[in-house]
Amino acid sequence: MLGQSFAFFCEVKSIEKDTVEGLRKDPIFNRLADDIHTAVKQFDAVNPKVTDPNVLALVNHDRKCGFLDLIGVMTGNFVAENNELHPIYKQFSEGRIKDEEARIHLFIWLDDFKPERLLFTQTHTDFHKRLCGWFGVDQSAIKQIGS
Secondary structure, X not given: OHHHOOOOEEEXXXXXXXXXXXXXXXXXXXHHHHXXXXXXXXXXXXXXXXXXXXXXXXXXXXXXXXXXXXXXXXXXXXXXXXXXXXXXOHHHHOOOOOOOHHHOOEEEEEEOOOXXXXXXXXXXXXXXXXXXXXXXXXXXXXXXXXX
């Protein structure tokens, strides 16, 4: 019964335009990895045994940053126009967030200039099913992204 049970823990991070360009290597990817790292620390403070799903909503205000950048950070792959995967971002997916990304069960990507997108990590079957129910998503319709 969705209406009377606890849904999930949620953290919201805002992706602001990088105002100091050129000072950091790959600032977009670093900012996304930092947001994931910070969110997991916050989730661990309230949900240390991961008894409920963790959802990270990323509100994007930077037109140079996009949903594919999140996929790149999560999978370590650049997704080409022909959907070919190129493993050029492994320093992010295999680095600081390697163990942390599995503690987030759904990413909600909100651009202030495009429709929202959902990225289900599918790391926990029961949480995945529960989140699909809450967000009205047909599990069989979720596109799998190679890692």
